[in-house]
Amino acid sequence: MKSLVVQEPNKFIMSEKAIPECGDDDVLVKVAYAGICGSDMHILHGHNPFVVYPRTSGHEFSGTVAAVGAKVSELSVDDHVVVDPVISCGHCRPCRHGRVNTCLNLQVIGVHRDGGFSQYQVVPASNVYKISKQVPLKQAALVEPYTIAANVFDRLRPCDGDSILIYGAGVIGLTLVQVAKVLGIPSIVVDIVDEKLAVAKQLGATDTINSKQQDVEAVIMEMTQGEGVPLIADAACIPSLVPQILRLAAPAGAVCLLGFLSEPSELAQIEVIKKELTIVGSRLNNKMFSKVIPWIEAGELNTEAIVSHEFAFENFSDAVHQLETSPESSRKIILAF
Ligand SMILES: NC(=O)c1ccc[n+]([C@@H]2O[C@H](COP(=O)([O-])OP(=O)(O)OC[C@H]3O[C@@H](n4cnc5c(N)ncnc54)[C@H](O)[C@@H]3O)[C@@H](O)[C@H]2O)c1
Ligand SMILES: [Zn+2]
Numbered sequence: 001m002k003s004l005v006v007q008e009p010n011k012f013i014m015s016e017k018a019i020p021e022c023g024d025d026d027v028l029v030k031v032a033y034a035g036i037c038g039s040d041m042h043i044l045h046g047h048n049p050f051v052v053y054p055r056t057s058g059h060e061f062s063g064t065v066a067a068v069g070a071k072v073s074e075l076s077v078d079d080h081v082v083v084d085p086v087i088s089c090g091h092c093r094p095c096r097h098g099r100v101n102t103c104l105n106l107q108v109i110g111v112h113r114d115g116g117f118s119q120y121q122v123v124p125a126s127n128v129y130k131i132s133k134q135v136p137l138k139q140a141a142l143v144e145p146y147t148i149a150a151n152v153f154d155r156l157r158p159c160d161g162d163s164i165l166i167y168g169a170g171v172i173g174l175t176l177v178q179v180a181k182v183l184g185i186p187s188i189v190v191d192i193v194d195e196k197l198a199v200a201k202q203l204g205a206t207d208t209i210n211s212k213q214q215d216v217e218a219v220i221m222e223m224t225q226g227e228g229v230p231l232i233a234d235a236a237c238i239p240s241l242v243p244q245i246l247r248l249a250a251p252a253g254a255v256c257l258l259g260f261l262s263e264p265s266e267l268a269q270i271e272v273i274k275k276e277l278t279i280v281g282s283r284l285n286n287k288m289f290s291k292v293i294p295w296i297e298a299g300e301l302n303t304e305a306i307v308s309h310e311f312a313f314e315n316f317s318d319a320v321h322q323l324e325t326s327p328e329s330s331r332k333i334i335l336a337f
């Protein structure tokens with residue numbers, strides 16, 4: 001089988017390997033489609049502190065079951081499946097409190113251990129979710145990005161009548177718009193690229209704001225009669241925007257941050273205290289696959305809208321070129337196996 005191996009930062013090869021053995025509690029997945037994520041690019045360029053090289057990345061993938069371990073009873077060969085990348089220990093404090101995605105011994109498939117940029121991959125059966133064969137496997141590969149959005153709403157804890165302000169109409173921003181729609185929450189989206197905002201609008205955003213052309217704070221305060229927005233998700237993840245985001249939050253509102261940068265943001269305590277804001281982080285997902293899969297099976301999410309390009313797995317370097325030279329015209333790039 002072929003696997004994409006990042007041997008060291010900025011150096012990858014298409015390696016020929018033996019198909020891995022399936023342990024008793026494991027499933028061997030024949031990968032069908034895999035999405036490329038910003039974090040795969042970080043692994044490629046040596047910007048992910050959790051990665052030990054060589055590494056096969058890829059944490060957004062679908063496929064068919066090729067073999068099951070001796071102790072696996074709920075999955076069978078030929079099932080269509082998707083894989084939750086979050087592997088937790090089950091006994092640390094976060095795990096005991098049901099926060100498995102912040103496990104002290106967290107292992108992320110495609111980051112801490114080899115992932116889906118491979119024709120076959122062995123994964124723990126407990127991370128494998130069956131999906132209806134009615135859902136094309138290409139769509140199934142997009143379950144993971146929607147679990148990021150589902151997790152954000154789980155962290156924000158919306159109240160009846162709340163609306164959400166979403167910074168960034170990239171892949172994650174667009175999944176947030178769609179999940180907001182499924183949950184009946186009106187969304188306002190801010191970005192600096194009109195084409196991205198147009199897609200957000202098509203997917204159900206109530207309003208869009210181009211922050212290069214309009215004063216976001218003035219527009220939002222006018223829209224909300226000076227109150228601000230009760231829920232905010234930051235899927236642009238630019239540290240310097242955080243003070244503005246806090247100013248735009250309504251009293252008793254909640255703000256969810258998603259960025260992985262270590263650059264600090266300025267925080268005016270008064271913004272948080274006078275409005276008693278809840279500021280939360282969201283990392284990957286906490287058991288959200290079983291929430292998102294039924295939405296996709298019911299046709300409630302427009303998965304195709306977040307995909308801009310498809311490349312054959314063998315042409316990975318063309319996909320990287322597209323992402324890195326034309327970010328404005330790139331959304332999710334899918335690899336076909
Ligand atoms: N916490 C998590 O679990 C998690 C998971 C996935 C991604 N992320 C993070 O979320 C962020 C977004 O990921 P993505 O895949 O959607 O990336 P993306 O590049 O597709 O989207 C980023 C968007 O932000 C927009 N943007 C840039 N500057 C802006 C500004 N000043 N104001 C408003 N919008 C602006 C861009 O035009 C783009 O549309 C990344 O930083 C990524 O690391 C976090
Ligand atoms: Zn991802």
Ligand SMILES: [Zn+2]
Binds near residue numbers: 088090091
């Ligand atoms: Zn744990």
